[in-house]
Amino acid sequence: MIEARSLTKRYGTKTAVDGVTFTVRPGKVTGFLGPNGAGKSTTMRMIVGLDRPTEGLVTVNGRPYAEHRSPLLEVGALLDAKAVHIGRSAHSHLRALAATHSIPRTRVNEVIEMTGLASVANKRVGGFSLGMGQRLGIAAALLGDPQTLILDEPVNGLDPDGVLWVRQLARGLAAEGKTVLLSSHLMSEMALTADHIIVLGRGRIIADAPVAELVGSTTETLVRVRTPHVEHLQVALAAQGATVANNEPFLLDVTGTPIERIGELAASAGVVLHELRTITGSLEEAYLSLTRDDVEYQTDAAVGFDPRLIASSAPVTRTSQEEQR
Template sequence: MIEARALTKRYGDKLAVDGLTFTVRPGVVTGFLGPNGAGKSTTMRMILGLDAPTSGTVTVNGRPYLAHSAPLHEVGALLEARSVHPGRSAYNHLLALAHSNGISRSRVDDVVEAVGLAGSARRRAGRFSLGMGQRLGIATALLGDPRTVILDEPLNGLDTEGIRWVRALLRNLADDGRTVFVSSHLMNEMALTAEHLIVIGRGRLIADTSMAEFVASRGRSVVRVRSTDPRALAARLEAPEVEVSHDGGGSLTVSGLTTDQVGRAAAAAGITLLELTARQTSLEEAFMELTHDAVEYRAPSTAGAAS
């Protein structure tokens, strides 16, 4: 379990993390989301004792990370996959960590096999692709068979097979009763993997809720309808709280009404429906809506760039 209480970090005049309080519980995959510059990496570094909080506390399994006598057995982490000597083989990198932490050679063999590096473990890490480097980083995180796993952007550089493998790995770790805390900018994958979300913006907590509640509480369902008379149907559906847009091919996208309401309106107008489907707000859409005012680095609009 990870527990942060009023966790704050300041770098000079820059307030990177501002009074964060949250708990990451075992048995579920908890996603850690926020725009670039939100303070996610700083928070993870404080959890792992790499940065000292300006104020507040954070503990892992009841103690600060640095107070654990065998921290690699308590917490496995991936913050920067490339933090490996490039001239050392993947196997020797893991073996050195194992020897210094009282971990058997057989465990090195196990994690090398588990992450799919058995055929490449004797190669120098400096020659690894980004995806292979990520697998080595995950192997390092798993080496001590820890109760808590913290992964920062573990999907970077992985192909489709690798992404599916990480997805299954995270679920298996949670099912085994471990604490799993993972950040990613790949919203589609986070939607498939995480059961709980902690969302921050400008260093502050803005959501701590289940995935289902987060998505359900943001935005409205969108209805796609195709009919024999889209213009007449659009006119019939117009209302102050309803948005209707023409998608071409006789299709309309309607926000603010349910499929039942659209169907009844069409029936009352004598308009035949050819298609009527609903789509729930996605995690990406819900995230963008929630963090719109917390984005620190915003690109110029397309229109502005083109002018």
């Protein structure tokens, strides 16, 4: 279990993490989300003792990381896959880590097999692809068979098979009763992997809830109806106070009326239905809604950039180009 209480980190006048309090519980995959600059990396570094909190406290399995006599047996972390001596082989790197905690060579071989590194275990890390480097970082995190696992962007650089493997690994470890904290910018993957979500924005927690609850409370649920009798059903729905959008032929998107009531209205009006289903919001929609006002580094699209402005701009002439040089 990971517990943070009023955790704060300042760098001069900059407050990177501002009084956050949360608990990451065993038996679940907890997603750790937030825009760039939200304080996620700083928080994870404080969890494993790489940064010292300015105020507050964070513990892992009941103690600050630095107080564990054998930290690799308590916490496995992947924060920077490149933090490896590039002249070493994967096997040598893991053997060196294992030696610090008297972890047997058999365990080194186990994590090499587990992470798909067997064919490159004796090759220098400097020649590894991004994906293979990620696998080595995960192997190091798993080395001590820890009760708590912290993975920052673990699927970065992995192919689809590798992404699926990480998803199954995280969920499998949680099913064993381990604590899994997973940070990623891939909302679609997080929706498939995480049970619970913590969202940071500008150093503060803006959401801490199960995935379904988070999505349900921040996105709109609609009922999609497909029928050749759009006009008849639209009149019946309007009489019930439903909000109806008709964006395509033979298709209605309805809000404000339960799916069961829509079916009853269609039946009483003699309307044939070809489709009737509920469409819920996505984790991505929920995340964007939550963080809309907390994005520190906004793109043009986020601030309402209009691409038509490009078309209306005067072309740059040869003379003006020369003047710019």
